[in-house]
Structures are given as C-alpha cells and as structure tokens.
Amino acid sequence: xxxxxxxxxxxxxxxxxxxxxxxxxxxxxxxxxxxxxxxxxxxxxxxxxxxxxxxxxxxxxxxxxxxxxxxxxxxxxxxxxxxxxxxxxxxxxxxxxxxxxxxxxxxxxxxxxxxxxxxxxxxxxxxxxxxxxxxxxxxxxxxxxxxxxxxxxxxxxxxxxxxxxxxxxxxxxxxxxxxxxxxxxxxxxxxxxxxxxxxxxxxxxxxxxxxxxxxxxxxxxxxxxxxxxxxxxxxxxxxxxxxxxxxxxxxxxxxxxxxxxxxxxxxxxxxxxxxxxxxxxxxxxxxxxxxxxxxxxxxxxxxxxxxx
Ligand code: NDP
Numbered sequence: 001x002x003x004x005x006x007x008x009x010x011x012x013x014x015x016x017x018x019x020x021x022x023x024x025x026x027x028x029x030x031x032x033x034x035x036x037x038x039x040x041x042x043x044x045x046x047x048x049x050x051x052x053x054x055x056x057x058x059x060x061x062x063x064x065x066x067x068x069x070x071x072x073x074x075x076x077x078x079x080x081x082x083x084x085x086x087x088x089x090x091x092x093x094x095x096x097x098x099x100x101x102x103x104x105x106x107x108x109x110x111x112x113x114x115x116x117x118x119x120x121x122x123x124x125x126x127x128x129x130x131x132x133x134x135x136x137x138x139x140x141x142x143x144x145x146x147x148x149x150x151x152x153x154x155x156x157x158x159x160x161x162x163x164x165x166x167x168x169x170x171x172x173x174x175x176x177x178x179x180x181x182x183x184x185x186x187x188x189x190x191x192x193x194x195x196x197x198x199x200x201x202x203x204x205x206x207x208x209x210x211x212x213x214x215x216x217x218x219x220x221x222x223x224x225x226x227x228x229x230x231x232x233x234x235x236x237x238x239x240x241x242x243x244x245x246x247x248x249x250x251x252x253x254x255x256x257x258x259x260x261x262x263x264x265x266x267x268x269x270x271x272x273x274x275x276x277x278x279x280x281x282x283x284x285x286x287x288x289x290x291x292x293x294x295x296x297x298x299x300x301x302x303x304x305x306x307x308x
C-alpha cells in the first residue's frame with residue numbers, strides 16, 4: 001500500500017503509521033513540490049491543508065484521513081469513489097476547556113479584576129456562578145457533547161440542539177435546527193459547535209440574537225459561517241447577547257477593519273480553541289489505518305451529502 005502524509009510536520013506521522021503498516025510505502029511531504037513524485041501512486045492520503053486540486057492528480061486514491069475535525073474545506077471537492085474520514089476525539093477536551101475558560105472568566109469577572117489591578121483599584125467583585133444557569137449547546141457531536149458533559153459538572157442545566165436526535169442523551173431538553181430561536185432564547189450561555197454546511201449558514205441571525213436573554217453569552221468555536229457577523233455586531237451594541245467569545249469567523253484571519261475587534265463585550269481568539277494535539281491526532285490516524293488494513297469500519301467517516 002502507498003501512503004502519503006501531507007502536513008506541516010510529517011516525520012512523527014510517518015513513524016506512527018509505519019508501526020501499524022510496516023509493509024506499506026509511506027512518504028511525507030509539506031509542500032506540493034515534495035509531494036509531486038508520489039501523487040500518481042498514492043492510495044491513502046493523511047493530510048491537513050492540502051489543496052483540493054491535487055486530488056485530480058491522484059488516480060489511485062481510495063481514502064483520505066483528514067488530520068482535523070472540520071472537513072468543510074475539502075468535502076465538496078471530494079472525488080466520488082474516495083472515502084473521507086475526519087479526526088474524532090482529539091479536540092474535545094481542549095475545546096471544552098477553552099469554552100469554560102471564557103465562561104468562567106466572564107461570569108466570575110476575571111477581566112474586570114485584572115483591569116482593576118492595573119488601576120490599583122480595591123473593589124470586591126463577586127461575579128455570578130455557572131451553577132444553576134442554563135447552557136445551550138448547538139452541535140452535540142464529539143466536541144459539543146464534551147462541552148455539555150463539563151457544563152453538567154458545573155451544575156448547569158443542559159439544553160442541546162442538533163440535526164437528528166442522536167446526541168440528545170447528553171441534554172435535559174433537545175431541540176432541532178428549526179427550533180433555534182426558541183432554543184437560543186431560553187439559555188444563559190449559547191455555545192456553537194456546528195460544522196460548516198449549507199444548512200448551518202447563518203443559523204444564528206438577527207432574529208435569533210434579538211431573542212437572547214439579558215446577560216447571556218454567545219460562544220462560537222465551530223465555524224464562522226453559523227453567525228451572521230453583521231447582525232452580531234448590531235446585537236452586541238444593543239447588549240443582547242451581553243457578551244460574545246468568537247474563535248471562528250466568516251473570514252479568517254478576521255479583517256483588521258472588522259468592528260468586532262473593538263467591541264468591549266466581544267472577546268476574540270484566532271481560531272485557537274482546538275489547537276491540534278499532535279499525539280492524539282497521530283494515534284487516531286494510526287488506529288484508523290489499522291482498521292483500514294484489517295477491513296474494520298473506519299471511525300469518523302464523513303457523509304459527503306451531509307457535508308460532515
Ligand atoms: P461532529 O460531526 O461529531 O458533530 C456535529 C454536530 O453538529 C452533530 O451533533 C450534528 O447533528 C450537528 N449538526 C450538523 N448539522 C446541523 C444543523 N444543520 N443543525 C443543527 N445541528 C447540526 O463534529 P465535532 O463535534 O467533532 O466538530 C464540530 C465542528 O467543530 C467541526 O465540524 C469543526 O468545524 C469545528 N471545529 C473547530 C475547531 C476550532 O479550532 N475552532 C477545532 C475542531 C473542530 P447530528 O449528529 O444529529 O447529525
């Protein structure tokens with residue numbers, strides 16, 4: 001079997017894959033030039049950041065293991081007879097930590113305390129507790145369900161929204177996409193962990209935002225397509241939601257002229273909530289290769305029609 005690893009750092013992946021497929025011919029490439037000699041023969045591609053035009057030059061390609069969780073950048077260009085798997089489980093813990101780092105900091109007043117320290121101001125600030133608040137998680141997949149689990153550990157009531165009832169087990173109440181306005185209006189913190197698909201485009205718009213609770217927080221760690229940014233700017237200026245933490249944007253990098261940068265109630269991170277945990281991605285990829293070789297069902301198989 002001929003395998004190509006296309007990523008920024010390839011050596012550790014090549015070694016991990018060799019462990020499970022000692023007979024395979026495995027090459028690593030970080031640029032198209034480096035990949036060039038192997039494209040024609042490659043049967044399995046382990047990749048992140050590869051240009052989709054490259055697929056047309058890989059006539060023997062049967063399987064792509066994407067070294068990330070979101071596949072929106074390649075799924076529409078996937079050749080018909082190629083299986084695509086995404087990475088599952090490597091991002092859940094760290095992304096839930098990101099969500100709760102901000103939720104706790106915002107509810108406990110960490111940013112205000114720091115500002116007061118800078119001004120040498122001694123004033124007691126007690127903040128509010130997550131306990132008893134209602135957390136809404138839109139997208140109850142591998143990451144969203146972990147956010148829900150941690151929220152429950154903080155004593156939060158969990159509402160969840162997903163396309164099908166599949167993830168409903170982690171929530172106290174489950175909603176479907178058509179119920180987004182009612183769902184968003186009922187929660188104290190709304191966390192979006194949705195894939196980018198035509199159906200999630202603009203799912204959080206002016207209508208949804210205007211119904212959000214006083215004091216509520218919106219966090220988006222899924223994809224920027226879900227939120228209509230123009231509407232969010234207006235909503236944050238109007239104070240509903242009261243605050244937003246955005247990790248993903250309609251355009252990335254977020255253009256310097258975006259009004260989001262300067263809104264005092266908007267907290268920006270640069271697509272940083274899910275830093276790849278290379279050892280977890282590597283071991284997931286190697287385990288999937290093992291399954292491929294033994295004919296077991298692959299984990300993280302993407303349905304190209306659904307788009308995730
Ligand atoms: P999963 O595929 O495991 O879960 C996706 C969830 O979204 C499922 O619950 C699914 O519902 C739901 N969903 C899909 N379409 C809709 C819709 N139209 N309306 C409502 N719910 C919908 O994905 P992961 O949890 O692993 O990852 C989620 C996304 O997070 C990724 O697609 C990626 O874009 C993003 N991500 C961002 C990172 C970052 O650095 N910011 C890092 C990693 C991932 P159902 O199960 O019913 O189909």
